[in-house]
Amino acid sequence: MNSKNKLKIINDPIYGFITIPNPLLFRLIEHPYFQRLRRISQMGMSYLVYPGAHHTRFHHALGAMFLMQRAVQVLRLKGVVISDAEEEALCIAILLHDIGHGPFSHAMEHSIVEKVSHEHISLLFMEELNREFNNRLTLAITLFKDEYPRKFFHQLISGQLDMDRLDYLRRDSFYTGVQEGTVNSQRLITMLNVHNDTLVVEEKGIYSVEKFIIARRFMYWQVYLHKTGIVAEQLLMNLLKRAKELTQSGQTLPASKALSFFLNNSIDKGNFEKETLMVFSQLDDYDIVSAMKSWSELDDFVLSNLSEMLLNRNLLKIKMKEEPFSKDQIAERRESFREKYQLTVEEANYFVFDGKIENLAYRMDKDAIYLLKKNGKLVDVASASDQLNLKALSKTVVKYYLCYPKPNY
Structure with a gap:
């Protein structure tokens, strides 16, 4: 018993x-x-x-x-x-x-x-x-x-x-x-x-x-x-994407067995089978943190710098506004960073990127x-409320952001 x-x-x-x-x-x-x-x-x-x-x-x-x-x-x-x-x-x-x-x-x-x-x-x-x-x-x-x-x-x-x-x-x-x-x-x-x-x-x-x-x-x-949380999460996603890109180009990165499996294989809904699930069950935050500590010492500029940013909270700067950033604004910051460190455009994209966030507090159209x-x-x-205009909160609010390195980076 x-x-x-x-x-x-x-x-x-x-x-x-x-x-x-x-x-x-x-x-x-x-x-x-x-x-x-x-x-x-x-x-x-x-x-x-x-x-x-x-x-x-x-x-x-x-x-x-x-x-x-x-x-x-x-x-x-x-x-x-x-x-x-x-x-x-x-x-x-x-x-x-x-x-x-x-x-x-x-x-x-x-x-x-x-x-x-x-x-x-x-x-x-x-x-x-x-x-x-x-x-x-x-x-x-x-x-x-x-x-x-x-x-x-x-x-x-x-x-x-x-x-x-x-x-x-x-x-x-x-x-x-x-x-x-x-x-x-x-x-x-x-x-x-x-x-x-x-x-x-x-x-x-x-x-x-x-x-x-x-x-x-x-x-x-x-x-x-x-906004700082958004930067950190985007950097983490970029970090994992870069690690997968390097691994699938033939490089061997220090990583746990479970993390290495996902870096080496293209996994989608169609092939996420029992064997994949068993490996996934061994994967957690500690695998990522341990990998970042090792990756921060590698020669690859992108992987090492992204790791250092997350480990030491030396994050990118972020600007937000209600309208999308122009392609010229994004290209200017990307080109400046690319030239400074002699990077390819693809490498610079890991450090200069835009996106959008949405906030919908209450949905009237579903459930x-x-x-x-x-x-x-x-x-x-929303119709019954006499204290607050809850209908206004049922509209999706969209904001656009641009992330880029700080001037002294």
């Missing part, structure tokens, strides 16, 4: 004690695939902006599971019938929803693998775990894929007011110290209900929903889309948040 199963409670800095509800969930948490999330940062390179932001996907997944338990409890008290099997499936689905994240959360899916989202990899992990656990995850996978008849279950897992968002906003706010992002997750959960198979919020919860939407907007502008009025009618929260 495994004595480890005696451990059923985890102390979380956000919610206090989190109880692991049954042996299956405990065994999933103990599994190496899930334990890897201890080594995957929740917020990528944001710790270069907010020094406290060193929390992991492991923290977040457990917090989301805790909130799911509370949501089921609340809905049952309001007469919503949820079986024990459905509850377990909900907890499994939300626990594993981020298990497919790669090193530093998002950087890998835009660099050394080609258009393979973390959601797709999460599903592959869940299917592999399902085989290992004798098909006990089948219902959870059905919910995760939104193939279950009771559609509000998927809204709890992936929607505009899901347990994922309710946890990460509060957790990221706590670890960054950005108080504007604080949301009362459990207050919002107590306001949830189900009407015609749709997850809704009771009318008296309107102010909590408003606070949630505003907090999400603040967190995107102040944290997730912080809107509905308020349940006392007369039984549903109304979109």
